[in-house]
Amino acid sequence: MEQVTNIFQNITEQECSQMMHCFQAAEKRYSAGSVISTYSRDSQKIGILREGQAILVRIHSDGRQTILEDLHQGDIFGEALTFENFDIGTMQVVCTENCRILFFDYACLIRRCQKACTFHSQLVHNSLQIMSRKAVQLSERLEILSQRSIREKLFCYFSILAARNGRETFQLPFSFSSLADYLAVDRSAMMRELKKMKEEGTVEVEKRRIVTIYPRQPF
Amino acid sequence: MEQVTNIFQNITEQECSQMMHCFQAAEKRYSAGSVISTYSRDSQKIGILREGQAILVRIHSDGRQTILEDLHQGDIFGEALTFENFDIGTMQVVCTENCRILFFDYACLIRRCQKACTFHSQLVHNSLQIMSRKAVQLSERLEILSQRSIREKLFCYFSILAARNGRETFQLPFSFSSLADYLAVDRSAMMRELKKMKEEGTVEVEKRRIVTIYPRQPF
DNA sequence: CTATTTTTGTTGCAAATGCAACAGTGTTAT
DNA sequence: ATAACACTGTTGCATTTGCAACAAAAATAG
Secondary structure, eight states: OOOOOSTTTTOOHHHHHHHHHHTTOEEEEEOTTOBOTHHHHOTTEEEEEEESOEEEEEEOTTSOEEEEEEEOTTOEEOHHHHOOSSOTTSEEEEESSOEEEEEEEHHHHHSOOTTOOTTHHHHHHHHHHHHHHHHHHHHHHHHHHHSSSHHHHHHHHHHHHHHHHTSSEEEOSSOHHHHHHHHTSOHHHHHHHHHHHHHHTSEEEETTEEEEOOOOOOO | OOOOOSTTTTOOHHHHHHHHHHTTOEEEEEOTTOBOTHHHHOTTEEEEEEESOEEEEEEOTTSOEEEEEEEOTTOEEOHHHHOOSSOTTSEEEEESSOEEEEEEEHHHHHSOOTTOOTTHHHHHHHHHHHHHHHHHHHHHHHHHHHSSSHHHHHHHHHHHHHHHHTSSEEEOSSOHHHHHHHHTSOHHHHHHHHHHHHHHTSEEEETTEEEEOOOOOOO
16 A cells, blocks of 8 residues: 555546546645635635645734644645634634645535545545644654653654664755754754764764664663 | 534434444454554554543564554544555554544445445544644644743643633643643653742742733834 | 855853652542 | 542752854855
């Protein structure tokens, strides 16, 4: 079974164009910094982030705002999907990069349309996959951030990457600066810790290539 | 619109029992510490956590394990929903409390059964709601844990609770010990910080009743 | 190729944090 | 009623961390 990253995965070109019509789909572009107003205006639409990055924010009464969710390529969003018991209009989707977004009717996703398109099951499956994979990713990062020290955070993240790669060696997916952001720690403090770990021989670092050397397990 | 916490919300009793048959549903009980083996054996089943708590863990080759997800009441899980590009059998759902779990066929959820039950849309809608609400919750905690200091973490969490309650006063949903766990900080350090904040007058604490006093916004 | 920007690597220092340990208070079980 | 247990509140101390600041290397743009 393959990994689902695209809501239209395993749906043919032909079915897609058929569906676009069926669902009254429309693609729109937004520039970095702009607010996707369709979000609050038409709660019946859901959006698929085809390209770019965005955030889902909640606006507090005092003007402060909380980031509720980070949205990346392939993510699905829409009021129909995030409704909680707070007021409509207090939430916004804001583009942090130039975005390309495909909107379509939420009702179409959850029930079959008149024409009884056969790919509906696949579409629902893909949606569920994308959302549950997101939960796993978020939980993964939560586990990392729950670690108390920088050293533990590094270890935790490294072992996830190692496991994902199936070996003790792997490539960092981003720069050390971004790594510090991802681990939510100070970059210089992280570098210092990394240096110590190298000296102690618990990791080997060469550019973005990392080799983890697990300490002997006590038992 | 109301908050969806139960996958069967807005589905009548009658439809439910009809569905149970339709979906070959079965409820099982697990005691704390036990592994839900159905998870890896029958990948076509999904589970609904009706009662209790569980975790989704990945078992590494060296015996170590990573918690991928925390599962709480109402959560949906199943291999069909969490499959990534790692081996089957390396993941387990382990009960951390006594659990009551309802299993049913995943295929039934995503496509209409022979009898064309009308509540399918509702079921799919509920599933999507539950999963997206989970993403919001996880992101919320991520934002909190991304804060650098204990003070910022407290503020961040308190303002989320305040916003949720619609006022500056609210009740902590759990003990201070649990709060420290939730914020992933040392309890005594948190108490110390809380004391400082009380002295400075930025919060009022009386048992589990918290009043946040926002500092004047600079502009 | 050169200028500019981003990333990496370092350090001193003050402040924040975790740890350990203990006492007091409240809660629950027997 | 009393014991057992969980939660709260506190403190000293060693360690870790964040911050600020700077230099060098690497990547990118013009």
